[in-house]
Amino acid sequence: MPWASSYSLYISTEEMAAKAWQSGTQCVAKSDHTKPKASELAYLKGDLLTILTVETGKGIFRARHNRTGEEGLISASKVREREALRVDHHLSLMPWFHGKISGPEAVGKLQPMKDGLFLVRESIRHPGDYVLCVSFNQEVIHYRIIYQDSKLTIDRGQYFYNLIDMVEFYSKNKGAIATTLQKPKEKEGTKSAALQLYKTGWLLDLPNLTLGEKIGQGEFGAVYEGEYMGRKVAVKNIKSDVTAQAFLDETSVMTKLQHKNLVQLIGVILHNGLYIVTEFMAKGNLVNYLRSRGRSVITTVHLLHYALEVCEGMEYLECKKLVHRDLAARNILISEDNVAKVSDFGLATVDLAKVDLQNIDSTKLPVRWTAPEGLNNKKFSTRSDVWSYGVLLWEIFSYGMQPYPKMTLKEVKEELEQGYRMPAPENCPPEVYALMTACWEKEPKMRPSFHKLRERLQTELTNYESDNGS
Template sequence: MSDLQRTLKPGMQCITKTDNNNPKSEELAYQKGDLVTIISTCQNRGWFCACHHSTGLEGLIPASALRERPAIKVDSRLSLMPWFHGSISGVQAVQQLQTREEGLFLVRESIRHPGDYVLCVSHHGDVVHYRIHHHESNLSIDLEQKFSNLMDMIEFYTINQGALCTKLMKPKPKQGTKSAEEELSKAGWLLSFQRLTLGKKIGQGEFGDVLEGEYMGQPVAIKNIRCDITANSFLTETATMTKLKHKNLVNLLGVVLHNGLYIVMEFMSKGNLVNYLRSKGRVLVPQQQLIFFSLDVAEGMEYLEEKRLVHRDLAARNILISEQRMAKVSDFGLSQSKLLKKDQSNRLPIKWTAPEALLHNKFSSRSDVWSYGILLWEVYSYGRGPYPRLAVKEVYEKVCNGYRLEAPENCPQIIYSLMRSCWEDDPGKRPSFKKLKEKLGKLIPGDQ
């Protein structure tokens, strides 16, 4: 049995390696490079029942015809809006569209009306300029058809002519950009909005709502990011997630481009760890379960440590719990590179952030270890917020001067010692996640 056969399971998306244009009875028809979702395993060893993303048809397919989706290369040139040229003049826009190809278009910032945009479209050998009005969080050309962002507007006018002289036929990419839509589609990570069912809101993130839903019958969680600029910045997070595969990391299923960006992830039915601990309490969550949660997180973080990825926002709120009560690390919104951009520094979760990161902007796996120590404190206090009697400014000052949290009520000394080792002032003296995993593993019955 191949490694892929062992990992194939219902809900997994794969790319087809071959063509099957003349399928036998009950077999699925497909061509090389198609995206399919595994529905179930079959009694016939090495075969699976799968659903074709484009046709919606279901049928049998051999494991030998499938391959895993390749990771998306993290590339600063990737853009959800390659047609957006920023601050260029009307004359420069005309020069960019000089081929006069019918329906060729770009969007630029308005120089005359700051805050507005201009849609420039090639039509009958000329270039027509449409002012895009920005009014009450909406964008509009004719003040009747309104959109929440530029991506929605462009999507609409590629299908409908509306108030324009012609449909938008072909984008003129800004020099140096690459279409994220093309790269995601080519690698099999672009999912169909028609097959996505949106359900109730289950969370509110910093950048948008988190919804419950289904994708091709599979329960999923959906992060909806509607702001153009923010959605574009999340490409790095998305590309990073396509590289990662571990039982203690929340699995990315793919992305949908519609009304902004939908990031589609596996559904974790029991919510985040903070709310789980607060709602269940000490009576329903024994300390043995706390060790399992702590070990799960350490294993997920050890994997990131091995990949040289820094999370930067490790906290119990960003740990999700599955139906089987397995803890998984989520929210890689800040895990982009080892140097945090200046415009992100005001978003730092002060109470969870290591002193060297607060003072000198130095992030590493060992600063994540500091955050893990705070997470342990949250776990063993059953969801209490750290530094409960201190304001954020006081925490910053006191921690940088050597103050450390006291042990939670009834916390075993061995666990508190682990916390304190995570809070060593010198990052080099803190344990690695591998070492933390080993120490916690020894506390599991049968692992002595």
């Protein structure tokens, strides 16, 4: 029978994929397993499980339940590997937000009327405010959401940072409204980001997160130290719902990436806007690390190691055809065991052999790190990342100095146009400075690839260690 051979092929393909699963692989349960035999692991559909070891049985693994911490045996046929989240501009953290529509239009969309069916719209009568429209007892009730002191409120008793917070609260609590929010009426053309994050296994459980002290404050939100399921983590909190929506793209990019020199995404939580949970990097960013320790602590060998580790991370992105677009020492983090890892993929995009991004706001470009074609024509590619890497090399070997010292941004642009290139930092190995200048070739195609840079750095590190007895 044709279907039988197809089924056999499907099983063998699945088993082949499962054989490649290494310790640490994240899997999502495809169905409930609530009555486990002795030594088996219990789980529910959608639960996230971490592979620990391959057992002797075919397609059998020992795994840990990410929520309960329990360990046991699982079958590869009952789970699937956690998927990367596609970059999809239809994904929305607020699929229930319909923009500027009238009250009658909202009523027309909330059909058939069921208690708790809801949407949020912009207020036409009160610009800057919103309206929560909820179906209850066969009518639609319109609650004005007042924007006051940078917060939102319906009753002036309960305040929220954003609409995501508000909807989360009223989904669990009736509060000042007639009924809890039961089901969102999604705007046509949107998809629920929460649902996709859950399906692909990247949505984490809020009760398992413990937030600690604030360790940083960026343009888009605070960064906290925390713990998730017994693991130390860093948590970026994006409170603005508009910004949180924009950070979905960064999250989507990070779900595709697995490399020892890239900061690893653990998952996201939809609370207080958006929590992006990543591995914890104990020693902070590279520029502060270099400035605070200096030449008395950090040797040239250390600097070469950092340069090589960053290059290996960027070579991986190069292979994935991804452009970072914000490569700088401030976006390199150092782990407890002194490994440099590339972070902050907020500007990352697919390299379609020179992406033309004319809608980019030029005032937000990191001028001191951006290649001439990015500054002048808003064209970005892996080779423009190579230019930025050359500047990052200069930062590393100057122990964290600001590039183009004492120059204004206007002067930097003008001097680059005239062919100016920064001189070598003090005591920088000549071979490393030669790499910097190669990265700063005006023509992108003349710059080396990250693959070539990595080979040359490995050679330089080997030679330096040999010559200096390291």
